[in-house]
Amino acid sequence: MKTDxxxxxxxxxxxxxxxxxxxxxxxxxxxxxxxxxxxGMSQRGGDVQSHLRISDSPVHSDLIPRGHAxxxxxVEPMEALRYLPFLxxxxxxxxxxxxxxxxxxYPEETRLNEKIDALPRKVAINADEIAKEAxxxxxxNIVMLGAAxxxxxxxxxxxxxGIKSLFGRKGEEIVVMNIKALHAGIEAAEKxx
Amino acid sequence: MQKVVxxxxxxxxxxxxxxxxxxxxxxxxxxxxxIMEYAQSSKEAASKGIHRIWSANEKTAVEAAIGMSYAGxxxxxxxxxxxxxxAADAFVNAxxxxxxxxxxxxxxxxPSMHSSQNEQDSRFYGDFTMIPMLEPCDQQEAYDMAxxxxxxxxxxxxxxxxxxxxxxxxxxxxxxRKPQKPELKGSLPQxxxxxxxxxxxxxxxxKKLLGxxxxxxxxxxxxxxNKYIDGADKSLGIVACGIAFNYLMENYAGQCPFPxxxxxxxxxxxxxxxxxxxxxxxxxxxxxxxxLVERMxxxxxxxxxxxxxxxxxxxxxxxxxxxxxxxAALGLRIVEGADVPEIVRNRPPSLCPGCGHRDMYNALxxxxxxxxxxRVFSDIGCYTLGALPPFNAINSxxxxxxxxxxxxxxxxxGLIPAVAVIGDSTFTHSGMTGLLDAVIKxxxxxxxxxxNSTTGMTGGQDSHGVGRIVEICxxxxxxxxxxxxxxxxxxxxxENLAIFKxxxxxxxxxxxxxxxxxxxxAARRKxxxxxx
Numbered sequence: 081m082k083t084d085x086x087x088x089x090x091x092x093x094x095x096x097x098x099x100x101x102x103x104x105x106x107x108x109x110x111x112x113x114x115x116x117x118x119x120g121m122s123q124r125g126g127d128v129q130s131h132l133r134i135s136d137s138p139v140h141s142d143l144i145p146r147g148h149a150x151x152x153x154x155v156e157p158m159e160a161l162r163y164l165p166f167l168x169x170x171x172x173x174x175x176x177x178x179x180x181x182x183x184x185x186y187p188e189e190t191r192l193n194e195k196i197d198a199l200p201r202k203v204a205i206n207a208d209e210i211a212k213e214a215x216x217x218x219x220x221n222i223v224m225l226g227a228a229x230x231x232x233x234x235x236x237x238x239x240x241x242g243i244k245s246l247f248g249r250k251g252e253e254i255v256v257m258n259i260k261a262l263h264a265g266i267e268a269a270e271k272x273x
Numbered sequence: 274m275q276k277v278v279x280x281x282x283x284x285x286x287x288x289x290x291x292x293x294x295x296x297x298x299x300x301x302x303x304x305x306x307x308i309m310e311y312a313q314s315s316k317e318a319a320s321k322g323i324h325r326i327w328s329a330n331e332k333t334a335v336e337a338a339i340g341m342s343y344a345g346x347x348x349x350x351x352x353x354x355x356x357x358x359x360a361a362d363a364f365v366n367a368x369x370x371x372x373x374x375x376x377x378x379x380x381x382x383x384p385s386m387h388s389s390q391n392e393q394d395s396r397f398y399g400d401f402t403m404i405p406m407l408e409p410c411d412q413q414e415a416y417d418m419a420x421x422x423x424x425x426x427x428x429x430x431x432x433x434x435x436x437x438x439x440x441x442x443x444x445x446x447x448x449x450r451k452p453q454k455p456e457l458k459g460s461l462p463q464x465x466x467x468x469x470x471x472x473x474x475x476x477x478x479x480k481k482l483l484g485x486x487x488x489x490x491x492x493x494x495x496x497x498x499n500k501y502i503d504g505a506d507k508s509l510g511i512v513a514c515g516i517a518f519n520y521l522m523e524n525y526a527g528q529c530p531f532p533x534x535x536x537x538x539x540x541x542x543x544x545x546x547x548x549x550x551x552x553x554x555x556x557x558x559x560x561x562x563x564x565l566v567e568r569m570x571x572x573x574x575x576x577x578x579x580x581x582x583x584x585x586x587x588x589x590x591x592x593x594x595x596x597x598x599x600x601a602a603l604g605l606r607i608v609e610g611a612d613v614p615e616i617v618r619n620r621p622p623s624l625c626p627g628c629g630h631r632d633m634y635n636a637l638x639x640x641x642x643x644x645x646x647x648r649v650f651s652d653i654g655c656y657t658l659g660a661l662p663p664f665n666a667i668n669s670x671x672x673x674x675x676x677x678x679x680x681x682x683x684x685x686x687g688l689i690p691a692v693a694v695i696g697d698s699t700f701t702h703s704g705m706t707g708l709l710d711a712v713i714k715x716x717x718x719x720x721x722x723x724x725n726s727t728t729g730m731t732g733g734q735d736s737h738g739v740g741r742i743v744e745i746c747x748x749x750x751x752x753x754x755x756x757x758x759x760x761x762x763x764x765x766x767x768e769n770l771a772i773f774k775x776x777x778x779x780x781x782x783x784x785x786x787x788x789x790x791x792x793x794x795a796a797r798r799k800x801x802x803x804x805x
Contacts, residue, residue: 090620103445107276107278107447112446112447113278113445113446113447114445114446115444115446116440116443116445117280117443117444117445118387118443119303119304119306119307119388119443119732123622123732124622124623124624124625124655124658124730125620125622125623125625126620126622126623127619127620131444139446140519140520140522140523141519141522141523141595141596142440142444142446143520143596144596145523145524145596145597145600145607145608146597146609146610147608148608149610158617158618158620159620161613161614161616162613162617164610164611164612164613164614165609165611165612165613166610167610167611168610169608169610182623183618183621184662185618187616187617187618191616192616195614195616
């Protein structure tokens with residue numbers, strides 16, 4: 081069983097945190113993992129992506145071939161569309177609907193929403209709002225992780241373990257808040273399936 | 274043993290720590306930065322007292338590492354590919370001095386130029402210095418090579434080069450660690466004149482290196498990192514270097530039908546390559562970077578069996594390899610995803626909101642209106658983003674420190690006033706000597722040292738210039754009357770603009786230092802302080 085995930089967003093939106101949680105959860109289950117990240121220049125407000133591959137057999141390439149990703153998990157709607165060449169024909173797009181508009185020619189929101197609506201297999205949620213309701217506006221990336229969880233071949237407990245490992249140092253309160261955000265994301269996605 | 278999940282860079286650092294290193298020496302540069310950062314955050318490295326403080330630039334880093342080797346301890350020095358140009362003098366001569374304690378020089382290349390100004394292939398440096406070179410295909414090999422590389426260096430009495438590319442540097446995977454080796458105790462070289470490269474001694478050392486080449490070749494032929502993997506279909510043989518091996522295996526789910534030579538230690542293993550040539554009708558070379566091995570196998574006349582790769586168009590001539598372009602070179606059918614919808618726009622990196630460089634450019638741009646555009650030479654750092662809208666403020670970015678010296682040359686040609694924009698870390702890396710040139714000639718230029726007290730673009734590493742920039746300028750002889758420190762804040766715009774205008778009008782050397790801490794570094798510092 082192998083899961084190929086493209087994580088997408090804008091520098092600073094926390095996609096590497098999502099990658100780290102999935103990574104810790106996968107390694108804890110003795111799965112194989114390769115996760116390619118973007119560091120450096122693009123982290124200054126540019127588009128960033130991470131190729132995350134988890135499998136029960138060894139993974140060869142650090143990069144996912146185009147046309148092979150099982151899911152695109154994006155914390156920003158336009159960035160979800162940027163990586164469509166990587167998505168396999170029956171793959172899913174799981175995206176946050178809240179734009180991160182830091183460029184002068186960002187597309188009109190209605191046109192962007194039409195494009196997202198037209199995707200055949202998708203989960204599209206307002207992760208920012210859901211995160212706020214769950215107690216922390218900053219946890220919208222964890223909400224998105226929750227929304228994608230059914231596609232990851234990892235249990236909710238596995239992901240909770242990942243969150244505890246990653247945020248444990250920051251205290252129990254932060255852990256509880258992020259687990260709440262995870263569950264809020266799971267629920268929001270269930271409503272769309 | 275439980276595996277630890279590490280970036281390729283981190284695996285190198287951990288491998289060196291476990292392999293008995295006594296010092297890391299580096300200047301930050303994508304994609305090599307995380308090697309030092311990992312060493313700096315390692316509790317083991319701290320408890321052993323391993324040296325892991327940033328150097329002023331790559332040249333000082335390599336020289337310090339050679340010094341540690343001279344003193345009989347193991348050293349690693351690591352840099353991005355263009356950093357090796359800065360350090361080339363020290364690096365090339367280290368192949369002639371040889372080593373005492375093991376010395377590993379890590380060069381992290383950036384094909385496709387994700388964060389660089391070129392995609393030069395550091396293997397050429399390894400090739401012409403004739404030292405053993407290691408190119409890991411995955412994180413485990415990166416660890417193993419750093420772990421075992423010091424002995425290889427000590428065995429042949431030369432530095433060992435490790436070359437990796439961005440993909441491996443910045444990709445994580447599980448790595449199995451090995452038992453820790455003790456550090457060397459330290460000892461002087463047996464020959465007290467080994468490192469004295471007077472011509473007579475250098476000639477002797479060079480002959481010794483040449484005399485070692487057969488053994489170095491033999492070591493590559495028998496290296497555990499190089500493999501001949503047989504395949505039933507002899508219509509093609511494949512040479513896969515470093516990470517390219519993974520892209521090949523990805524396409525055949527680990528079962529390649531053709532014979533494959535996996536190359537991860539150079540010089541290229543002659544025994545395996547000759548076997549491939551004798552058994553196969555043609556050879557395809559997969560290598561990330563320049564066509565080094567392909568050119569070597571092809572030779573000048575292209576005689577012998579067909580050699581395919583980047584030179585004959587089987588693979589793109591530039592850019593990094595990936596599973597798809599390797600599949601195309603193998604003639605495999607490619608499943609493509611959907612196209613990128615036309616609605617998607619580019620999202621280039623930009624200066625952070627609230628960044629002091631923004632206020633600096635606002636003042637500079639306005640002050641320059643009366644002189645016209647095309648006279649601002651810049652450098653390498655976050656402020657290079659001033660090339661993009663809305664600032665469109667700079668006209669050059671060539672190499673570390675080039676802003677000041679290019680402005681000097683342009684003013685010599687009559688472009689007056691010329692302006693240089695450089696950051697504090699780049700200034701102490703390679704700008705100080707250029708400023709001395711400008712002082713000696715009193716060049717009619719304005720040098721703007723945009724001091725955010727950090728090495729920003731690579732993630733906020735310590736800058737040697739913190740609190741020292743003004744004193745350094747004074748010490749180099751900049752006229753006190755034209756050495757101006759300003760605070761780049763929006764509320765100070767008019768005041769700063771007046772200073773920029775005054776200095777642009779002055780017919781000699783001026784230095785303006787807009788000084789305000791990077792907002793990212795400041796935020797991190799505050800977070801760290803609140804924890805304590």
